[in-house]
Amino acid sequence: MSIQHAEGTGTAPRSAGTDVPGIREVTRAEIERFWEDGWVRLPRLIDPALVGSLLRRAQQLMGPNGDANEERLGFDFETSPASQSFRSPSEVDDLYERVVLSRQLGRNAALLLGRDHAQRFFDDILLVKLPLSQRQDRGQALGWHQDKNPTDRSWIYFWIPLDHVSPEQGAVRYLTGSHKLGPLWRGGRCVDLDEAYRLAPRLRSCRMSEEMSFEPGDVMAHCSWVVHGTDANVGTRARWVYRPSFLPADAVYMGVPSPTIAERGIKAFEVLDHPDFPVVYEPAAGGGAG
Ligand SMILES: O=C(O)CCC(=O)C(=O)O
Numbered sequence: 001m002s003i004q005h006a007e008g009t010g011t012a013p014r015s016a017g018t019d020v021p022g023i024r025e026v027t028r029a030e031i032e033r034f035w036e037d038g039w040v041r042l043p044r045l046i047d048p049a050l051v052g053s054l055l056r057r058a059q060q061l062m063g064p065n066g067d068a069n070e071e072r073l074g075f076d077f078e079t080s081p082a083s084q085s086f087r088s089p090s091e092v093d094d095l096y097e098r099v100v101l102s103r104q105l106g107r108n109a110a111l112l113l114g115r116d117h118a119q120r121f122f123d124d125i126l127l128v129k130l131p132l133s134q135r136q137d138r139g140q141a142l143g144w145h146q147d148k149n150p151t152d153r154s155w156i157y158f159w160i161p162l163d164h165v166s167p168e169q170g171a172v173r174y175l176t177g178s179h180k181l182g183p184l185w186r187g188g189r190c191v192d193l194d195e196a197y198r199l200a201p202r203l204r205s206c207r208m209s210e211e212m213s214f215e216p217g218d219v220m221a222h223c224s225w226v227v228h229g230t231d232a233n234v235g236t237r238a239r240w241v242y243r244p245s246f247l248p249a250d251a252v253y254m255g256v257p258s259p260t261i262a263e264r265g266i267k268a269f270e271v272l273d274h275p276d277f278p279v280v281y282e283p284a285a286g287g288g289a290g
C-alpha cells in the first residue's frame with residue numbers, strides 16, 4: 001500500500017505519512033475513555049516546544065494578539081462572533097503542514113476510532129477566541145452543536161491549545177456520552193442548552209465536562225457526534241486553539257451540501273480521493289494498531 005503524495009499550494013510536494021518528532025501515541029486507557037465519553041483529554045500529546053513553534057507561526061499569520069488577520073472572503077469561515085479564525089494554516093506554513101500530514105495524528109485518529117484503518121486529513125483552522133472586553137464580536141460563547149460531517153463515518157477532531165488556556169478563556173466543554181445518541185440536529189447548528197435538551201431530551205442524562213485548564217501540549221480529541229460548545233472568553237488574554245480534523249479513508253461523501261468536498265469534484269457516495277484530503281496513515285501490513 002502506498003501513501004498518497006499531495007500537491008500543496010507551494011512549490012514543494014507535500015509528503016503525507018511522515019513521522020514528526022514530538023507527538024506521542026494515545027494509550028489504551030485514553031482510547032477506552034474516548035469510546036465511553038466521545039471525547040478525551042490527552043495530556044502532553046505534543047511536545048510543548050513544538051506547540052510553542054506552532055504558536056509563534058500562528059502569531060505571524062494572525063498578529064501577536066490574534067486579531068490582525070483580514071478575513072479572506074469566501075475562504076475563512078464566515079465571521080463568527082465566537083472567535084477570530086484563520087482557515088487552513090497548513091496550506092501556507094510548512095510546520096502546520098508537517099503536523100497535519102504526520103503519521104502520528106492519523107494513527108491516533110485510527111486508534112481512537114477503534115479500527116486500524118487508513119486515515120485522511122480533512123482540514124484545519126486556527127480559532128482565536130478574543131477577550132470579550134476587547135472584541136464583543138470575537139469572544140462569545142459557541143452554542144452546543146455536533147460538528148458538520150458530510151460523510152458516513154465518524155471523524156476525529158483534535159482541539160489543540162497553543163498556549164495556556166484557563167477556564168475563563170472559553171475552553172471547549174462536552175456533553176459526555178452524547179455521541180451514543182447519533183446525529184441529533186443539523187451538523188454545525190449551534191443552540192443554547194435549553195434548546196439542545198428540547199431537541200434531544202436524553203442529553204439531560206449526559207454529564208457536562210468540567211471546566212478545565214490546559215498547558216501547551218495538552219490536547220482534546222472528540223468524535224463527530226459528541227455535543228459540545230464553548231463558554232465566552234471573559235479573561236484578559238486571547239485563547240489560541242488549533243483544530244485539525246481527520247476521517248477514515250473509506251468514508252464516503254453522503255451528498256449533503258459541503259462546498260469543500262463538492263468543489264473538488266467528489267460526487268455523492270464516493271470516497272474523498274483527492275490530493276487535498278491526503279491519506280496520512282496506513283496500517284502496517286497485517287494490521288497491528290491497538
Ligand atoms: O473552541 C472553539 O473555538 C471551537 C470548539 C469546537 O466546536 C470544535 O473544536 O469543534
Ligand SMILES: [Fe+2]
Pocket residue numbers: 145146147228
Ligand atoms: Fe465543534
